[in-house]
Amino acid sequence: MEGSKRFVRHTRIIVTHYGGPDALRVVEEECPEPKDGEVRVKVRAAGVSLPDIMAREGVHPETPLAPFTPGWDLVGVVDRLGAGVSGIEPGQIVAAMPISGAYAEFVCLPQRELVPVPSGLDAAEAVTLVLNYITAYQMLHRSAKVRPGQRALIHGAAGGVGSALLQLGQLAELVL
Numbered sequence: 664m665e666g667s668k669r670f671v672r673h674t675r676i677i678v679t680h681y682g683g684p685d686a687l688r689v690v691e692e693e694c695p696e697p698k699d700g701e702v703r704v705k706v707r708a709a710g711v712s713l714p715d716i717m718a719r720e721g722v723h724p725e726t727p728l729a730p731f732t733p734g735w736d737l738v739g740v741v742d743r744l745g746a747g748v749s750g751i752e753p754g755q756i757v758a759a760m761p762i763s764g765a766y767a768e769f770v771c772l773p774q775r776e777l778v779p780v781p782s783g784l785d786a787a788e789a790v791t792l793v794l795n796y797i798t799a800y801q802m803l804h805r806s807a808k809v810r811p812g813q814r815a816l817i818h819g820a821a822g823g824v825g826s827a828l829l830q831l832g833q834l835a836e837l838v839l
């Protein structure tokens with residue numbers, strides 16, 4: 664019902680000031696409406712990685728001005744299309760890397776920022792592939808331009824990027 668749209672509410676997290684976990688607040692507000700060219704996504708899982716914590720602390724170079732909603736990456740389901748959007752349907756599973764804003768029930772993003780995700784994947788598992796694995800992939804294939812059989816030393820191979828480097832390094836047939 665068109666008239667009831669303004670009563671749809673959602674929750675999101677806000678970093679009120681740069682600092683520890685006490686800087687996080689939950690706010691309830693009107694659900695965002697997608698603008699022209701945007702898609703509203705219902706977030707199923709958002710990543711929690713080192714850059715999210717650095718942004719909360721205000722020490723990451725790409726930290727937004729406080730107050731802001733954190734959340735570097737997400738996997739969600741297409742919920743509503745803005746004007747001029749085509750080629751994507753409500754119900755489709757997508758991933759995105761908005762850098763901030765993913766710690767929300769709903770987020771509106773430009774259609775061009777959405778990447779389709781195969782259905783049937785667990786959203787919390789799939790979201791781990793977005794920031795950390797893109798970072799690791801770029802290091803291996805765009806910066807180092809690795810080739811099969813080469814040796815690689817991975818520092819801190821227990822963390823987000825380090826674990827991704829181990830798995831992507833195996834796929835690239837590196838000697839680890």
Ligand SMILES: NC(=O)c1ccc[n+]([C@@H]2O[C@H](COP(=O)([O-])OP(=O)(O)OC[C@H]3O[C@@H](n4cnc5c(N)ncnc54)[C@H](OP(=O)(O)O)[C@@H]3O)[C@@H](O)[C@H]2O)c1
Nearest residue numbers: 712713714794795796798799818819820821822823824825
């Ligand atoms: N995540 C990204 O997409 C991204 C993007 C660009 C750059 N980076 C950079 O990549 C690096 C790793 O980031 P990350 O996101 O993978 O972080 P992370 O998930 O926190 O992993 C860091 C790993 O390093 C280990 N570690 C920290 N200090 C150590 C020390 N002194 N000796 C041995 N091990 C140590 C940690 O072990 P414990 O857990 O036991 O402390 C953890 O396993 C950081 O420098 C970050 O700024 C990350």
